[in-house]
Each structure stands twice: as structure tokens, then as C-alpha cells.
Amino acid sequence: MKLVTVAGPPSSGKTSVILRLAEELAKDGLRLGVIKFDCLSSEDEHRYAKAGIPVKLGLAGGLCPDHFFVANIEEGVQWGHRSGFDLLICESAGLCNRCSPHIRDVLAVCVVDNLSGVHTPAKIGPMLKTADVVVITKGDVVSQAEREVFAFRVKQVNPRAAVLPVNGLTGQGSLMVQRQLRSAPETQALEGVRLRFSMPAALCSYCLGETRIGPDCQIGNIKTMDFS
């Protein structure tokens, strides 16, 4: 089974892109499953179910979604094997720009959209910089020049990635991404496999439910700004 991680900022079009890909892959008889990681709630589960795609939804709630993801992905892969999928797509919303869900030897896709502005690529961290494929959506509503500038800025921060425009509504451009998915490496299990980049650190009193403000209440991994 091939595993693919798909990550990107909220509302960048991850689910739409995956659904357009799924339509084409299903025509070739490929069995596809999706694990959707989100924070508080997600309607996307229903979008997948409606398209006839087996889906598991995981809500991180009060936890860092990245940490929640990495704690569950191995079990998810085993679910994929048991279900007999050819391809398991793991979709996670990059809620902070420091998100880092990509795994070594697993095809990593990052979805960003043209409407987020030309300065956005430089602001997104490992989620974009360590991806193998960067999908750029919403190109149908901006000018050609803006599309070219945006793609260039993505190339600047991740010169290694294939940068592919896809229209999440019509599926235009998704063939190039399909080719990348088809050549993705196989994943048997993830135990012992490493993340491509360390996840955002999370170990302070606020992680454990502290709500009071003040230095006396801050214990653990604390970083302070310089206001001098």
C-alpha cells in the first residue's frame, strides 16, 4: 500500500484536490482510503463518505494536531492494510505554519492556494519546505502573472519539489499529481521510520490545562520575547 501525507493551511483546497484525484484513480480500479486529521470539527468526512471513499476522522481537540497525528498514524496505516487499500491518503490541516507532518520515505504533498498572497510561501515552514509535491490551488480566479509569481516563490523556498497547479473544482491539472501518486513508494509499517522534521515543541504548563496568566504559572518549555 502506498501512503501519502497531504497537508496545507485551512481552506486551501486539500479535500477538493483529493476528491478530484480519487475520481480518476477509482476509474483505474485503485482502492483508496482517507484519514482526515482536524482540530475541532470537520464536515469533510461526509464529503468523502458521499464520494464512496472509506474515511476515518480524527479530531485533535485541545492537543497539537501534529502530535495527535503522529501518535495515530501507525495504527492508521494498519487500518489501511486491513482494509485492502492500494493508496491511503492522510490529510491534515496545517493550523500553524510550523506544522511538520511529513514522514521520510512517504510521499509528502503540501497544498497552498493562490489567494493566500505571494508572501505566504516564505511564511510556511517544514510543511511546505520538506514536501515532495506542492499543489497550488485557486489559480482560476487570479491573473496568470500572480500564478507565476506565487509558483516562483514556492520554488524559492522549496527548489526540490514538483510545483503543480490544480483546479480543485474542475480537477484541471490533477493528472500531474496522479502521476506523482502512482510513483509513490510503498509503506508497510511506520514503526522506526522518522519524521522529516521535528514537530512544534509542546511541553509547558499551558499544554497541561493551565489557564492562569503569570510567570509563576509557567513551567516547562517557555520562550520569552525581548521587549527592551
Added chain:
Amino acid sequence: MTDLDLLHTPISDLLLKHPYAKDFFTLLGLPSTSCHTTVKVFFDSLDQDHIENLGLVRDELCSRLHDFIVQMEKLKTGKAPTLQSITLCGGRNKDGHPENISLELRPGDVVSVVGPTGSGKSRLLADVECLAQGDTPSGRRVLLDGQPPDESLWLGGEQRLVAQLSQNMNFVMDVSVREFLTLHAESRLVDDIDAAVTQIFSTAVLLAGEPFTLDTPVTALSGGQSRALMIADVACLSASPIVLIDEIENAGVDRRQALDLLVKQEKIVLLATHDPLLALLGQRRLVIRNGGIADIIDTSDSERTLLRKLNSFDRKFSELRDRVRHGQRLDFDLDVFLAECLSPAEQGQLE
């Protein structure tokens, strides 16, 4: 250049040879004063936290810089291969009937694509855009200069075959025309940015008819001005050899002149349209039916003559629009008004 050579190069020397590498160092937060140190000294001076916050690993900085330079060299204006021809080899329609065509497109060709909604126009354009190799539902194949495309160049997205212009496209950046064109020219790694900006701007003003300035915010341009700027920009700055035009409104931009400009810039123009004024501007029309190319019609001389008449009607219609715009009444004899546009005098003037 090996990674080791790269590490021991002073940054100032590197920037002299590869000016665009400035962006790499700026993204890492290089203060302009430290340009005289070598790449290695600069990398070593970076704080571990800072590198991590950028989502990078110290050991990979050098290979990233190397990849960055390789990638930017590929994107450099003028480095893109100039195509002599693009060949579309027919596949099959939705019923599996073969198309039996081989369509060769050369720079300067203008081809209209016609067919009802859902007939497969988008499929055709998608096949061209993704360089189909028999692996799309249509089974079509696209050849560049008669050969299957070089995967490393085209399939990774470094080069895009198709630039697109459609009625739905808007400017979303909050910048002036000058800043907008500068950004685009920078991303195309153009050497003389000011010259490129001036050239595109003056071309756009000619196309638009109504003047605007370099300091006008792009979001404040009228529909016609925006379209004119987009067309001039695609013609002069986009690296893509094919320009796909998905309808252009008839008001506010000289479409004939726009096409001439694209042809002069050696673009292959595909026009998806139902507007006879636009469709007849093409040398050929691809008729799409049931997912396949059902026919290729060459624009005939009598159609060209008809187009001239249609254009004179169209000018009359613009006159009516102008009258409405200026608060006038339209109470006149329509037959007289239209007869005038087909008068022998006007016909002669058009010839």
C-alpha cells in the same frame, strides 16, 4: 560547482554571478553588511533556533543553496526551450471512436475551440496542459517538436506549457501596476526589469483604449484595463508558449489587436469561445463533440468577409452602449441606423 566550492565562495562573489541568490540569503535573514564573508562563515553564524524556526536543518543549507541555484538557472528567461511545434495526436471520443487526427500547432497559430458545454473542450485543454501521453481518458498524446516531452523539464512543473486568460480572473494583489509588473519580472529573472515594466505598461494602455497610470492600484483597474494588462503581461513576460483564452468580453479591449500582439510574440493561441466575432479570428476551428475532436474547420474567405460585416454591426452596438452610458434616449429608426453600417461607403472603408 560542488557543495564544497560553494561553501568557500564569498557571498558577494556568488551574488555577482547569480544575483537571484540574494533571495535565498534574505530568506535566511542575511544582514547586507556580511556579504563579504564566505557562505560557510555565514551558515555557521546562524543561530540554531533561527534555522529551526525557518523549518531548515543546518547540514542541508548548502545542498539547498545548490538546488536553489540549479532551479533558478532553469527558470531564467531565455533558458526555456523555444518550441517549433506542438503536435496533438488524436485519441478517442467518449464512445471509444478514434479521432484520427494529428494536429500540428506552430508559434503564431490562432485556433478556436468550439463545442457545447460538457462536450469536452476542457478535457482537450487539460490534455495539452498536462502533456498527455495516452494516460488520460481521451488517450491523446502531445508531442513537443515531434518528440515525447523531456520529463525532467516539463513534468516537475518547472515549465508550464499553457498560460491562461479568462473572464473570471481578477487581480487580488494590493499593489500598483508598477509594483505588480516588477514582481512578475523579478519572478521571471529578467535582467532589465524597468525596461520590461515600461514595455508591458505601454502595450497595455494601447490595448485598453482608456488610459491608466503605473501608479494605479491593479485592483482599481476597469474590466477592460485589467484584461488589457493581463494580455500584455502574458504576451511579453510569460514563458508559456501556448496562451489559452477562455472568452474575452468585447467591451474595453481591442481583441483583434490583442491577438495580433500574442501572435507577434510567437505564442500559440487557443480560443475557447462561442462568440462568432472571436471564433472567426482563428485560422481554424476545432469542433468538439462527445469528448472528441469531431471536425477541423478552416476559416473560409466568405467567413472572413462575413466577419467584417459582423464587426460593423458590432461597432453599431457599441454606439448604442455609449448612448445609454451617456444618458441618451434610443428612440430612432433601427432599420435606418443599421442600414447605414452596411452602406457601400462603409463597406469600402472596411476593405
